[in-house]
Amino acid sequence: MNKKFAKPLSSIVVLTLSVLLLLAGCSSQPTNPAASQAAQAKPVKATVMLDWTPNTNHTGLYVAKEKGYFAQAGLDVNIVQPSSQGTLEQLVATGKADFGISAQEQVTYARAQGVPVVSIATILQHNTSGFASLASKNIRTAKDFEDKTYGGWGLPSETAMVKALMQRDNGDFNKVKMINIGDTDQIATLTKGDIDFTWIFYGWEGIQAELSNKPLNMIWLKDVDPALDNYTPVIVAGEQMIKDKPEVVRQFLKAVSEGYSYAIQHPEDAANILIKNAPEADPNLIKKSQAWLSPRYQAEAPRWGEQKASVWQNYAKWLYDRKLIDKMIDSGKAFTNEFLPKA
Numbered sequence: 001m002n003k004k005f006a007k008p009l010s011s012i013v014v015l016t017l018s019v020l021l022l023l024a025g026c027s028s029q030p031t032n033p034a035a036s037q038a039a040q041a042k043p044v045k046a047t048v049m050l051d052w053t054p055n056t057n058h059t060g061l062y063v064a065k066e067k068g069y070f071a072q073a074g075l076d077v078n079i080v081q082p083s084s085q086g087t088l089e090q091l092v093a094t095g096k097a098d099f100g101i102s103a104q105e106q107v108t109y110a111r112a113q114g115v116p117v118v119s120i121a122t123i124l125q126h127n128t129s130g131f132a133s134l135a136s137k138n139i140r141t142a143k144d145f146e147d148k149t150y151g152g153w154g155l156p157s158e159t160a161m162v163k164a165l166m167q168r169d170n171g172d173f174n175k176v177k178m179i180n181i182g183d184t185d186q187i188a189t190l191t192k193g194d195i196d197f198t199w200i201f202y203g204w205e206g207i208q209a210e211l212s213n214k215p216l217n218m219i220w221l222k223d224v225d226p227a228l229d230n231y232t233p234v235i236v237a238g239e240q241m242i243k244d245k246p247e248v249v250r251q252f253l254k255a256v257s258e259g260y261s262y263a264i265q266h267p268e269d270a271a272n273i274l275i276k277n278a279p280e281a282d283p284n285l286i287k288k289s290q291a292w293l294s295p296r297y298q299a300e301a302p303r304w305g306e307q308k309a310s311v312w313q314n315y316a317k318w319l320y321d322r323k324l325i326d327k328m329i330d331s332g333k334a335f336t337n338e339f340l341p342k343a
Helices: 011-027 033-040 059-066 088-093 104-112 156-168 186-192 202-211 239-244 246-265 267-277 283-298 309-321
Strands: 044-049 075-080 099-102 117-122 129-134 149-152 177-180 197-201 216-220 234-238
Touching (some): 044 088, 059 075, 059 246, 059 267, 075 246, 088 104, 088 117, 088 234, 088 239, 099 117, 104 234, 117 246, 129 186, 149 156, 186 197, 186 202, 202 216, 202 283, 234 246, 239 246, 246 267, 246 283
Parallel strands (some): 044 075, 044 099, 149 177, 149 197
Antiparallel strands (some): 099 234, 117 234
């Protein structure tokens, strides 16, 4: 105690000071003790690994960082690029990254191989991908794939999807030339005539075609077979992370949910935030893509990020029936809604 106030005081003065101090102490109590503790504690460091270069699938992450949602949740989040040290699912499952951006397809493959990775939220409610071709090619049904060249990533699921679509439309898959174009610009490759059709995500490549004045015909996967309306992309964490640090997972998703909710309500401002973090991307592409994608983040779901067991079960069965996975996975362990904020 300061010596200045150490002298004896009258009982009245003592009582008065005691009451004032008590009232001051009460008035200074935080309205949200948990939030105060989170703000005052040293932030918990966490990494989230992207599946690709920054794009509008990732906007909510950058909004959460820029707007301070991660900081308010007591987190110091580092958003990192994909690694060549292993698959994203393996890196997340082994703790090399705390969280990651994956897809239901990759998570299903990983689970079938015993990799303990879990989808904790879906970024989009519906599959926004499909087979695209230049409108001038007049490819309107899967039967029109006959005598055409498909350019893709070389994934087994691509061949299975093309086959399934052609069988449905009585087309002959043997008349399709399948080539791997890897990371080549799909729209540019279509335009040059090197391929006739390819698998794109309309929210990015489709918007790119619109900006280039290249009208496309789309065969949407979600319209072909309900089982193909799978979740892509999703946010994943490892089983060990979920077990050891459930509150970190919960706080992370709280902040990310706020980020995507902001992007839904303010697509233009959210696009500008992404532009700051994706200097190599075309700003016009980001803005138009964000306007197209924002209402699709949550769509008709009661809350952003929610996943349905039926979607996981049906897609796993689709892959299993076509021998793309050796065994059926336990879809109930492949995803969880447990850590999402309440609707």
